[in-house]
Each structure stands twice: as C-alpha cells, then as structure tokens.
Amino acid sequence: MTNPLSDRINSLPVSQTLAMAAKARELRAEGKDIIGLSLGEPDFNTPDFIKDAAIEAINQNYNSYTPVDGYAELKEAICTKFKRDNDLVYTPNQIVVSTGAKQSIANIAQVLLNPGDEVILPTPYWVSYSAITTLCEATYVEIPSSIDTDFKITPAQLEAAITPKTKMIFFNSPNNPSGTIYSEAEYRALAAVLEKHPQIYILSDEIYEHINYDAKPFSFAAIESMYDRTITVNGLAKAFAMTGWRIGYIGAPQWIAKACNKMQGQITSGANCIAQRAAITAVLAPVNKIQYMVDEFKTRRNIVIGLLKEIDGFKVNVPEGAFYVFPDISDFFGKTIDGVKIENASDFSLFLLEKANVATVTGDAFGSPNCIRLSYAASELQIREAIKRIKEALN
Ligand code: GLU
Numbered sequence: 001m002t003n004p005l006s007d008r009i010n011s012l013p014v015s016q017t018l019a020m021a022a023k024a025r026e027l028r029a030e031g032k033d034i035i036g037l038s039l040g041e042p043d044f045n046t047p048d049f050i051k052d053a054a055i056e057a058i059n060q061n062y063n064s065y066t067p068v069d070g071y072a073e074l075k076e077a078i079c080t081k082f083k084r085d086n087d088l089v090y091t092p093n094q095i096v097v098s099t100g101a102k103q104s105i106a107n108i109a110q111v112l113l114n115p116g117d118e119v120i121l122p123t124p125y126w127v128s129y130s131a132i133t134t135l136c137e138a139t140y141v142e143i144p145s146s147i148d149t150d151f152k153i154t155p156a157q158l159e160a161a162i163t164p165k166t167k168m169i170f171f172n173s174p175n176n177p178s179g180t181i182y183s184e185a186e187y188r189a190l191a192a193v194l195e196k197h198p199q200i201y202i203l204s205d206e207i208y209e210h211i212n213y214d215a216k217p218f219s220f221a222a223i224e225s226m227y228d229r230t231i232t233v234n235g236l237a238k239a240f241a242m243t244g245w246r247i248g249y250i251g252a253p254q255w256i257a258k259a260c261n262k263m264q265g266q267i268t269s270g271a272n273c274i275a276q277r278a279a280i281t282a283v284l285a286p287v288n289k290i291q292y293m294v295d296e297f298k299t300r301r302n303i304v305i306g307l308l309k310e311i312d313g314f315k316v317n318v319p320e321g322a323f324y325v326f327p328d329i330s331d332f333f334g335k336t337i338d339g340v341k342i343e344n345a346s347d348f349s350l351f352l353l354e355k356a357n358v359a360t361v362t363g364d365a366f367g368s369p370n371c372i373r374l375s376y377a378a379s380e381l382q383i384r385e386a387i388k389r390i391k392e393a394l395n
Contacts, residue, residue, distance in 0.1 A: 012135060016127050016365035020349075023357035035386040037374040038359040040176060040324060042241040046294050050240060050282045057277035065268035068304050069261040070097025072248070073321020074280050082251050083281045085209070086219040088232065090251040097273045097279075099247030101207045101235035104260075106132050108167075108231050108250065111259035112201055113138040117167035122153040123324065123367035126176045126205070129369045130367070139169070142367050147328045151178035151368075155189045162193075167193070168201045173217050174208035177366045177373040178326045179301075184218040191223045201256075202230040207248075210239035210287060213298045213320035215291070228253055238322075239290055240282045245275040297323050299378040300383055307387040308374075313395065323377040326363065330370035337394060345372050356393035358386045 003010070020038035027034045069075070075092035082088040105128070113119065115137035116292045121129055121145045133140045143161050145151045158169075171190075173182040182190075196201055204220035220228040235248030247333040248271075250260065270276070300317075304325050308316045313331035338355055341347050349362040349372050363371030376383055 008135065011101070013131055013132065013238050017361055020361050022220055023353070027357075032358050033358055035144075035378070035382050035389070036359045037376070037378055037383075038361050038387055039237070040322075040375050040377060041240060041243045042293060042323070042377050043379060044241040044296075046241050047289065048276050049285065049289070049319075050242070053281035054274050056276035057274050062273045062277050064273065066273045066276055068265045068270050068272060070095065070259070071273075071276050071280070074276050074283075077283045078249050079278045082232070085287065086232070087222050088219055088227075088251060091254075094254050094257050096252070096257050096264065097247065097249045097271050097276060098236065098264060099248070099268055100246040101205065101233050102128060103264075103268065104233045104235070104248040104250045105129070105203065105205065105244075106135075106388070107260040107263050108233070108256065109133060109136050109138070110257065110263050111112070111168060111253075116165065118163060118165040120158070120161050120166060120169040120200075120260070121367060122158075122169075122171070124151060124175065124177050124363065125170060125367050126172060126294045127365045129170050129172075134235060141166075145241060145368075147315055147326070148165065149319055149370070151175065151180045151326070152182065152186065153190075155193045158190055158193045160195055162200070166200050167216060169201060170203045170205065171220055172205040172207075174319075174321025176208060176322050177361070177363075177368075177371075178317075179219050179322045179324050181212060181215060181320040183215070187220055187279055188219055188223060191226050195225050198229070199275055200229070203233060204230055205233045207233065207235050207238055208322040209234060210290060211294055211297055211323060213301065214320055217321065220349070231256055232308075238281050239293075241293065242275075242278075242282070245272070245278065247271055247275050247388075249281045287321065297376070300380060301325070302380075303375045303380060304374065304383055304387070311387075311391050313394070314327055323375055325374050325376065326366075326368070326371045327374070328370045330374055332394075345369055348372060352390055352393065356386075356389040358389055 024036040025036045075095040109132045113136040117138040119133045119140045143153045167388040229251040310312045315328040347363040352358045361373040
C-alpha cells in the first residue's frame, strides 16, 4: 500500500454491516429492487413521547455544549434505569453518555488496551469489536461456537483462551448477530473462570436488552465478584428506534468512567444536547411503552424461522432476542448454483444480492464463516418476499 494515510487506517477493515447497507442503497439508486436485510435498524418511527421531549428541548433553547459525560439529569435517569431493569447500583460519577454505544465501546477499548494486549471475542461477535481492538494495536483471540450449541461458549473454552496477556473479554447478550441470550447460570459459570484471572476486564454490551422474547437477559455486572471489573454498555438506538439520535452510555467503575470522560473530552465532547434531553424521557419511560415493537419483532422472528427452515441447506436455530437470524449455510460451500461457484459465506451473500436482490451480511464479518446474517427489522411483506426470492434463486 503506497498512499500517505496512516498504517492505522490502512489496516482498518471497513464495517461490513455499513458497507452492505451502502451497497444496497447504491444498487437501489441504479433502479434495482433490493430488499435490505443487512442493517440492524428498527423500521419503526421513534415513539411520539420521545419526539415531543426533543421538540420541547429545542423550544427551551437547549443548544449549548453539554457536560462531556452527559447532563446530570440524564446520568441520574440512567442510574434509575440500571437499578430498575438490571438490579445494578451505579452513581452518576460511574456513568458516561456518548455518541452511540459504538463510541462507548471505542472509549473503553482506548482507555484500557495497550499494544500487544489480548482481547477475547466469543464468536459470533459484532463486526466493530474486532476493528476497535485492532485500532488499539491489541490483538483479538476468537472462541469459536456454532449453531449446534446455540452459539454459546463454554467455561472450558474460556479457560483455554486466557493467557497472561488477556486484558479484556467482550460479552454481548442478546447477541448480534445470533440473537443468543446467556442465562444467569451460564453467565455465572463463565464468571467462575474469570474469578481466577483478576487482570481481565469485562465489557458487557447490553444494547439489545429489551428485545427479548422469552426470558429477560441477565446483566453480567450483577454478579457481585464481577461488578468492579465490568463495564456495562447500553444505548437507545435499538429499543427505542433511535439509531440516528446517537446516544449510548456506560456504567463502569469510577476510574474507568473518569478515563472515558477524559478521552471523550479530547475527541468529541458531549453527545448531542437535544438527543440527551429526549434520552431522559426515553430511559425513564416504563418498558411496556415499547412492548409493541418487541411483539412485532417476535412475530417476524417466527415467520423468518418458519420460512428459512423450508429451504434445503439452511440450518436454523431459534434466536431468543435481538432482530437477527444467523443460519448456517455451509451446506452450499463447494456447489455451483446458476453458474456461480459458492466457496464461502461471502460468495453466498453476494450470490443472494445479485441473483435474489436480497442484501444480507456474511458471517465472516462476525467471526463465523459458516453463517450469514439476516436482519428481520423489516416489514413482514419484505421478509416474505425476500425469502421467496432466496428460495427461487437457490432452486
Ligand atoms: N449495529 C447495527 C448492525 O449490526 C448497525 C450497523 C453497525 O453499526 O454495525 O447492523
């Protein structure tokens, strides 16, 4: 590579979720009828009671810089939410509000990781975990899982992945892309391993917390022995259909929160002031106010699962949360369909885009090369049409 850009950016992979969404947009602009099942973005409008709070904030002239770590009222509201939903006691000096959960995660990685540190990523993992780790010049160690274990790792696998260089592990339940939810007992079994390795910090990404269908997810920091070394990440994008508002937050040990505040103070300052005012209303709202979206996602999940199971070669499990399905499609590897040789999941995802006009994301992006991700944050009509097209293209 001979451009004058830094090695840092040259070695950074493009976010494949965003790249696929951009590709679908581009093809649509060319007149192609693409159904986008690539981006994890609720297709609902932000609820009116949240929009009203934002309009009121504008009319009240909220237009100045906010404290770097967020408005005091918002941090108080987040503490109330953590107690109410997660049985976690945080004080406002343990909270940092950021421009989306993605920035929260990047802050944490920047303040905790040194070059050469190792980060454990149970697969499948969200695309940006690995890229953010790489940006910090740390390395990531994957723990494989498969659809046969509902994409869960075992304590023995965790133990085997730990080295003296391990500094962090990322947990994400409900999981993007698999929809898997770890039970309290499963999390406690993993915590028992981590108890033996006090140098490891845990990032628990709980952004899909409210999008669960059968059981309420458990917060890792609620395990007493883990509280002092866990950073709980959450945000408003998914549960409140507020992806573009860009509000994420952490609850963390105070020294980590302080470091994130310092980092953010040099890079972005506080998150958008209007979105923060609206966020106070959103996080304090009773959870049943967003239940209609969760119910709709559940209906769609059942439809997607039912339809995908009818396609030969698709191995499907039942995701318990988030709004993704992550079928294993490795049966197609080595086959030639409609003149196209499928060697891997990327070929398969590209095949679906070109022959079925359906955008998905390859499992390679998530460390699971046998799978592809389909987001069912799309209308029922689109979902049915997309799977019909996939079936036809494969026939
Ligand atoms: N988190 C969503 C996804 O996985 C949005 C895109 C992104 O930031 O990666 O599709």
